[in-house]
Amino acid sequence: MGCIERYFKLRRGDIVFVKYTFEALDNLLxxxxxxxxxxxxxxxxxxxxxxxxxxxxxxxxxxxxxxxIEAPDFHESR
Known part of the structure; x- marks a missing residue:
């Protein structure tokens, strides 16, 4: 069984907070x-x-x- 992917939109300033919070919890994601x-x-x-x-x-x-959010369409134009 592989990893589960969940996509989120958030404020740019919160990305670092979320990333470091989860990095502090080893091997979750x-x-x-x-x-x-x-x-x-x-x-x-x-x-x-x-x-x-x-x-x-x-x-x-x-x-x-x-x-x-749903997984983005990575082929769509900006």
Whole structure:
């Protein structure tokens, strides 16, 4: 079973906070900025870590505005 990918749009200033928060929690996931112009990140979640990642995402409520989105079409023009 492979990683689960979840895409989010957020404020540019929050990307670093989200990235470093998850990096502090070893081996849960990898955070990648997939579209810097549109402030979109992907969380590649390790199998079996979904519940823990969800708890961390819920802890951001009121601090970080994350909007989960469908996977972007990487072939669309800007």
């Amino acid at each position: 990898v955070v990648t900025t997939v579209n810097r112009d549109r402030d979109i990140i992907v969380l590649r979640i390790a199998p079996g870590c979904e519940d823990e990642v969800e708890r961390v995402l819920e802890s951001f409520e009121g601090t970080v505005c994350l909007e989960e």
